[in-house]
Amino acid sequence: MSTVWVIVAGLAFGLGAVLLVQAGNPGNYGFCAACHLRDIAGALGIHKTPVLQYARPEIMGWVIGAFVLSKTSGEFRPRGGSAPLIRFLLGALMMLGALVFLGCPLRALLRLSGGDLNGITALAGFLAGIGSGIIFLRNGFSLGRARAISGPIAFAGYLPVIFAAALAAAVAAGASFLYFSTKGPGSQHAPVLISLVAGLITGAIAMKTRMCLSGGFRDYFLVKDTSLLKIYGLLFVSATVANMFFGSFKLGFTGQPLAHTMHLWNFLGLYLVGVSATLLGGCPLRQLIMAADGNTDAAICVLGMLAGAGAAHTLNMAASGAGVPINGQLAVAAGIVVTFAIGWMFREKALVEATV
Amino acid sequence: MTKKIDLRGYSCPIPLLRTRDALVGCDDLTVIIDEPAARENILKYAASQNYKVDCSDGKEEWTLHIVK
Numbered sequence: 001m002s003t004v005w006v007i008v009a010g011l012a013f014g015l016g017a018v019l020l021v022q023a024g025n026p027g028n029y030g031f032c033a034a035c036h037l038r039d040i041a042g043a044l045g046i047h048k049t050p051v052l053q054y055a056r057p058e059i060m061g062w063v064i065g066a067f068v069l070s071k072t073s074g075e076f077r078p079r080g081g082s083a084p085l086i087r088f089l090l091g092a093l094m095m096l097g098a099l100v101f102l103g104c105p106l107r108a109l110l111r112l113s114g115g116d117l118n119g120i121t122a123l124a125g126f127l128a129g130i131g132s133g134i135i136f137l138r139n140g141f142s143l144g145r146a147r148a149i150s151g152p153i154a155f156a157g158y159l160p161v162i163f164a165a166a167l168a169a170a171v172a173a174g175a176s177f178l179y180f181s182t183k184g185p186g187s188q189h190a191p192v193l194i195s196l197v198a199g200l201i202t203g204a205i206a207m208k209t210r211m212c213l214s215g216g217f218r219d220y221f222l223v224k225d226t227s228l229l230k231i232y233g234l235l236f237v238s239a240t241v242a243n244m245f246f247g248s249f250k251l252g253f254t255g256q257p258l259a260h261t262m263h264l265w266n267f268l269g270l271y272l273v274g275v276s277a278t279l280l281g282g283c284p285l286r287q288l289i290m291a292a293d294g295n296t297d298a299a300i301c302v303l304g305m306l307a308g309a310g311a312a313h314t315l316n317m318a319a320s321g322a323g324v325p326i327n328g329q330l331a332v333a334a335g336i337v338v339t340f341a342i343g344w345m346f347r348e349k350a351l352v353e354a355t356v
Numbered sequence: 357m358t359k360k361i362d363l364r365g366y367s368c369p370i371p372l373l374r375t376r377d378a379l380v381g382c383d384d385l386t387v388i389i390d391e392p393a394a395r396e397n398i399l400k401y402a403a404s405q406n407y408k409v410d411c412s413d414g415k416e417e418w419t420l421h422i423v424k
Binding site: 074075077079082137138142144145146147148210215218219222223224225281282290295297 | 364365366367368369370372373376390392393396397400401404415416
């Protein structure tokens with residue numbers, strides 16, 4: 001990847017995230033593939049937490065921006081069929097882990113750039129989760145082959161972008177079938193157009209660079225390639241500088257926006273995300289981008305994330321500023337067991353076909 | 357030893373890991389893939405390990421011939 005793209009991606013995500021907070025999003029909440037999807041789940045009525053309901057246009061922008069680039073560059077390819085139900089389950093578990101920490105790996109880094117040291121605990125958990133996931137991959141884990149979809153059913157590959165465009169139009173029009181929070185984090189947001197444009201730009205960039213934090217660590221460990229990690233490094237530095245400039249940098253564990261200080265559960269929450277993301281082949285952001293790119297398995301994973309958000313809030317498993325409820329602690333522990341079981345059960349025989 | 361491995365339909369990072377495993381004790385490996393991200397990752401890996409790679413031109417599918 002060229003240095004230019006590393007710089008463009010790092011600055012767009014880092015500065016964009018802080019500017020979105022300045023434009024109205026809650027603290028350290030410029031971009032988050034998990035929390036924003038959770039708010040979308042609320043807007044659609046999948047959960048009924050009144051303060052977490054807003055169809056965040058940043059996510060729709062990601063999907064539309066990635067789709068446009070994928071289509072114009074000729075990379076768009078409808079495909080699917082690789083254990084969709086398992087991907088749905090892993091997506092739900094990935095969302096559960098993220099909502100126990102209160103953020104996806106991207107938001108962990110953005111929280112840290114605002115001085116929230118809980119981001120360090122969470123990122124340590126994420127790294128440990130990737131390490132565990134890689135052990136399963138090395139032992140032959142695979143969810144099986146996907147296949148290209150052609151003919152009329154290739155239309156399925158377009159459904160994510162169609163849904164994203166419809167939802168973006170609905171939130172812009174204030175459609176009555178969507179829920180809109182009147183107080184709390186869901187009521188705090190940048191103007192729709194600003195959020196959407198920020199999403200469109202960063203979505204196209206994420207498609208171009210294949211940004212993925214789990215992929216970044218994997219590339220470093222396996223091939224010593226640091227281009228993806230450099231993007232996240234620059235993202236962190238630019239967001240930190242911007243937070244300092246706007247006076248929104250506050251160093252410490254306590255009193256941070258949309259955060260709690262239960263260190264064990266911050267660690268284990270993103271540990272669960274790390275294992276799930278490695279088994280799924282991408283972090284929450286990457287799943288959204290792949291869904292836009294015609295990957296219907298990734299789209300199923302995103303649906304699993306929406307369902308996971310619904311379950312997490314309906315069954316009192318999601319964390320809040322007050323901490324992680326006992327249901328959430330039990331669910332994360334159970335979720336880790338389930339991911340391990342999936343990692344162990346889905347092993348394939350050697351794939352080498354011919355040896356001469 | 358010569359090997360051939362068909363990794364079409366697999367998503368990241370499985371193509372890279374399987375390619376890496378297949379290269380153990382092999383100095384002539386042919387890999388078929390259909391995921392652009394996987395192709396880039398394998399090319400990066402091969403370059404980092406000083407392998408020579410010949411990649412077929414393709415739009416939806418590529419054959420990589422990796423030799424020591």
